[in-house]
Amino acid sequence: MTPCAVTTGFFTLGKCGQMAVAGCPACGRALCADHVADGGLCPECAAARNQFGHPAAAAAYRRRAHRHRTAQEYTDVGWYAGLDTYDRAPFDPGAGADQDYLDDGADALVDS
Amino acid sequence: MSEGHRAAYVAFDRFPSAKGSAVHIRHMAAELFDRYGGGLLCVLGGGGLPAYQREGGVEIVRFGAVVPNLLDRAEAFSAWVADRLAPHRDTLRLCHVRDPWGALPALSAGGRLVYEANGLPSIELPYAWPLAAPSTLAKIRDLEGECLRRAAAVVVPSQVIEAAVTSRGAAPERVHLVPNGADPVRPGLPRPPAAPGRYLIYVGALQPWQGVDVLLRAFARLADLTDLSLVVCSSVSPSRARPLRRLAERLGVEDRVTWQHTLPHDEVAAWLTHAELSVAPLTASPRNLDQGCSPIKVWESMAAGTAVVASDLPVIREVLGEHGRLVPPDRPAELARAIRVLLEYPEAARDLGRRARQHVEEGFTWKHARARLAAVYDRVEGH
Ligand SMILES: [Zn+2]
Ligand SMILES: [Zn+2]
Numbered sequence: 001m002t003p004c005a006v007t008t009g010f011f012t013l014g015k016c017g018q019m020a021v022a023g024c025p026a027c028g029r030a031l032c033a034d035h036v037a038d039g040g041l042c043p044e045c046a047a048a049r050n051q052f053g054h055p056a057a058a059a060a061y062r063r064r065a066h067r068h069r070t071a072q073e074y075t076d077v078g079w080y081a082g083l084d085t086y087d088r089a090p091f092d093p094g095a096g097a098d099q100d101y102l103d104d105g106a107d108a109l110v111d112s
Numbered sequence: 113m114s115e116g117h118r119a120a121y122v123a124f125d126r127f128p129s130a131k132g133s134a135v136h137i138r139h140m141a142a143e144l145f146d147r148y149g150g151g152l153l154c155v156l157g158g159g160g161l162p163a164y165q166r167e168g169g170v171e172i173v174r175f176g177a178v179v180p181n182l183l184d185r186a187e188a189f190s191a192w193v194a195d196r197l198a199p200h201r202d203t204l205r206l207c208h209v210r211d212p213w214g215a216l217p218a219l220s221a222g223g224r225l226v227y228e229a230n231g232l233p234s235i236e237l238p239y240a241w242p243l244a245a246p247s248t249l250a251k252i253r254d255l256e257g258e259c260l261r262r263a264a265a266v267v268v269p270s271q272v273i274e275a276a277v278t279s280r281g282a283a284p285e286r287v288h289l290v291p292n293g294a295d296p297v298r299p300g301l302p303r304p305p306a307a308p309g310r311y312l313i314y315v316g317a318l319q320p321w322q323g324v325d326v327l328l329r330a331f332a333r334l335a336d337l338t339d340l341s342l343v344v345c346s347s348v349s350p351s352r353a354r355p356l357r358r359l360a361e362r363l364g365v366e367d368r369v370t371w372q373h374t375l376p377h378d379e380v381a382a383w384l385t386h387a388e389l390s391v392a393p394l395t396a397s398p399r400n401l402d403q404g405c406s407p408i409k410v411w412e413s414m415a416a417g418t419a420v421v422a423s424d425l426p427v428i429r430e431v432l433g434e435h436g437r438l439v440p441p442d443r444p445a446e447l448a449r450a451i452r453v454l455l456e457y458p459e460a461a462r463d464l465g466r467r468a469r470q471h472v473e474e475g476f477t478w479k480h481a482r483a484r485l486a487a488v489y490d491r492v493e494g495h
Contacts, residue, residue, distance in 0.1 A: 090243035
């Protein structure tokens with residue numbers, strides 16, 4: 001049996017492992033019946049192709065996103081416009097206190 | 113699928129990960145998604161995590177763009193989140209965020225904003241990015257204030273950070289205390305095979321303000337206790353431990369220090385359970401004094417029934433109360449003395465651990481934290 005290679009889980013991730021019935025035409029990974037998304041793709045490839053995996057949802061998404069942009073809902077993006085190179089340069093990778101800062105996804109600003 | 117989500121949780125953190133923040137996100141997001149029958153989780157990816165997952169009613173999307181500069185990355189993340197939230201504009205009732213980078217797009221996404229302030233970038237950033245200009249940090253502070261003022265509710269894990277967010281303009285009646293917690297460790301966890309005989313343990317990340325160097329110096333003063341080891345359960349990769357390993361060598365204790373890196377969360381519980389003492393040597397830096405935190409390692413040590421020796425700081429007092437041994441921060445000699453005394457009186461140490469565990473079980477499990485968060489959501493929805 002070929003096990004399904006889709007990653008599942010919320011906090012503890014693992015491979016799905018159910019019996020595969022197909023392969024994703026885009027990335028080749030083995031897929032069980034539950035994980036075959038639109039177009040026979042794996043969920044990740046399907047999401048990458050049309051944002052949300054479903055053609056109707058993707059169309060709705062583009063419509064709304066467009067309405068959004070034109071209605072300039074996300075005006076707060078302007079805050080970043082107030083940051084110049086003087087503000088930004090100290091946050092280049094080489095400027096960190098720890099040169100290994102980026103090696104383990106330490107983007108979090110708060111470590112517990 | 114074409115139906116939009118009613119809830120979103122947005123975090124500029126990799127999830128899942130070995131860090132305390134991931135444990136926190138796990139429980140807070142679970143409460144949100146249980147309440148709304150699913151939702152959208154927007155987090156950082158990388159490290160082989162899938163860019164997209166669907167788990168029942170929950171969709172997980174991970175930001176995977178490689179943007180080297182941190183502020184550029186935050187900007188790209190905000191724009192990416194805005195795009196992810198846009199399709200749900202008509203249905204979104206609540207957005208839960210934990211940083212200004214997520215709050216910015218969430219503020220205009222429809223729905224009410226719950227801002228969970230575990231830390232403040234304007235305080236935290238200079239530790240990792242020492243060249244950041246004061247004027248830049250002032251801009252970030254303004255942004256924090258703006259997001260905190262516009263949030264329907266602000267959730268904080270400690271009174272120290274509660275004071276910090278109200279000083280930034282958050283209305284006190286909208287700020288709610290939801291301390292972190294820990295789930296009781298199930299009894300009878302087997303001893304980890306790699307565990308040394310008798311050991312002290314440190315669990316957590318390795319930034320300078322964590323004070324692991326103070327612990328190493330204290331440990332060097334316990335050299336006469338030849339059967340005693342120190343286990344450092346680091347939530348970050350070995351490369352980050354290099355300076356501390358060099359320090360251990362200089363102090364001549366490297367043979368008695370065991371390093372474990374990015375262990376799965378459930379394995380850490382076993383290491384904690386079998387330790388003589390758990391040490392939280394946080395330094396008296398502005399980061400810990402002004403911003404505060406609710407150190408998950410302390411909660412988890414208590415839940416494991418292991419006595420805690422920790423720095424005497426307001427944030428630690430809030431968590432530990434009477435149920436641990438407090439020592440002045442940044443003083444290796446005093447820390448060593450406190451450890452030595454507890455090791456000499458193992459019955460007292462066990463009693464301390466037992467009471468700490470009981471304290472957690474009675475009011476500070478994740479179930480309690482989730483109930484407190486649910487009460488905040490109730491209030492937000494009631495308005
Ligand atoms: Zn695929
Ligand atoms: Zn599958």
